[in-house]
Amino acid sequence: MDYQRLLERIEADIAPLVGSGTPAEYIPALATVDPAQFGMAIADLEGNVFGVGDWRVPFSAQSITKVFALALALAEGGDSLWERVGREPSGNPFNSLVQLEYENGIPRNPFINAGALVVTDRLQTLTGDASSELLEFLREESGNPEVGFDAEVAASEQENGDRNAALAHFMASYGNIDNPVPALLDHYFWQCSIEMSCADLARAGRFLARHGLRADGTRLLTRSGAKQINAVMLTCGTYDAAGEFAYRVGLPGKSGVGGGIVAVVPGRCTLAVWSPGLDSQGNSVAGVAALDRFTTLTGLSVF
Numbered sequence: 001m002d003y004q005r006l007l008e009r010i011e012a013d014i015a016p017l018v019g020s021g022t023p024a025e026y027i028p029a030l031a032t033v034d035p036a037q038f039g040m041a042i043a044d045l046e047g048n049v050f051g052v053g054d055w056r057v058p059f060s061a062q063s064i065t066k067v068f069a070l071a072l073a074l075a076e077g078g079d080s081l082w083e084r085v086g087r088e089p090s091g092n093p094f095n096s097l098v099q100l101e102y103e104n105g106i107p108r109n110p111f112i113n114a115g116a117l118v119v120t121d122r123l124q125t126l127t128g129d130a131s132s133e134l135l136e137f138l139r140e141e142s143g144n145p146e147v148g149f150d151a152e153v154a155a156s157e158q159e160n161g162d163r164n165a166a167l168a169h170f171m172a173s174y175g176n177i178d179n180p181v182p183a184l185l186d187h188y189f190w191q192c193s194i195e196m197s198c199a200d201l202a203r204a205g206r207f208l209a210r211h212g213l214r215a216d217g218t219r220l221l222t223r224s225g226a227k228q229i230n231a232v233m234l235t236c237g238t239y240d241a242a243g244e245f246a247y248r249v250g251l252p253g254k255s256g257v258g259g260g261i262v263a264v265v266p267g268r269c270t271l272a273v274w275s276p277g278l279d280s281q282g283n284s285v286a287g288v289a290a291l292d293r294f295t296t297l298t299g300l301s302v303f
């Protein structure tokens with residue numbers, strides 16, 4: 001398949017949508033990003049990367065990092081993580097508190113903030129330095145040693161982090177957080193602040209398309225483990241829009257409020273798209289439309 005021509009067609013098709021929606025306003029450092037940007041990249045399993053638009057521009061990966069943190073926590077600590085976090089869609093906004101009390105401090109899934117805090121807590125216990133471990137992993141998988149934290153975004157999240165702090169303290173009251181909450185929040189905010197381009201993210205996500213094999217050919221996850229993460233991405237990766245995303249795109253995907261989305265075609269390729277304007281559920285308007293075009297034009301969905 002000529003991925004380059006395909007990407008150019010998609011870019012032209014969705015051009016009218018670039019700039020629609022609004023960048024995340026609750027994190028001030030993200031609110032000022034120019035919404036009129038769009039990039040998209042495809043990394044195939046032979047090592048090629050194709051891209052259009054702003055595909056080499058680093059942006060705030062935000063919740064996309066939750067997939068990589070989950071993969072690491074499962075690879076290093078095994079399935080006991082699932083005793084502390086579920087695998088069901090929440091049907092609620094990503095930063096919602098409402099289910100936690102009547103579900104005894106067990107978050108619905110690892111991709112809403114509450115669940116991601118549990119995953120980072122687990123990774124912190126396993127490694128002693130969750131955010132640095134994650135950064136190192138992302139550098140290795142993307143092949144880009146320049147991937148780094150954005151200190152301004154991390155500080156902005158910390159200063160406006162009451163909701164995440166509330167989630168973490170509330171889960172700690174149920175015994176579902178092992179580390180001191182301030183240290184956990186620190187690692188979580190640094191994790192969310194990691195800056196990557198579409199090219200970096202498409203490369204870094206290839207282990208999900210390669211059934212668990214890392215960039216260097218070693219195994220991170222079993223074939224079944226990779227399938228399981230892809231399945232949770234499909235059902236929970238875009239929060240309370242996961243049903244709509246599956247309907248339109250038909251691929252496992254994980255979004256972030258920086259406007260990025262990573263999607264996986266198992267056995268074939270990984271896609272990353274970025275455009276900062278978000279819809280009301282926190283997913284990139286032009287990004288979802290571009291992935292919708294991709295599966296519509298190619299038939300490469302999991303269905």
Ligand SMILES: NC(=O)CC[C@H](N)C(=O)O
Pocket residue numbers: 062063064094095113157164192255256257258282
């Ligand atoms: N959906 C997201 O990307 C949310 C991540 C953001 N850092 C938060 O914790 O609120």
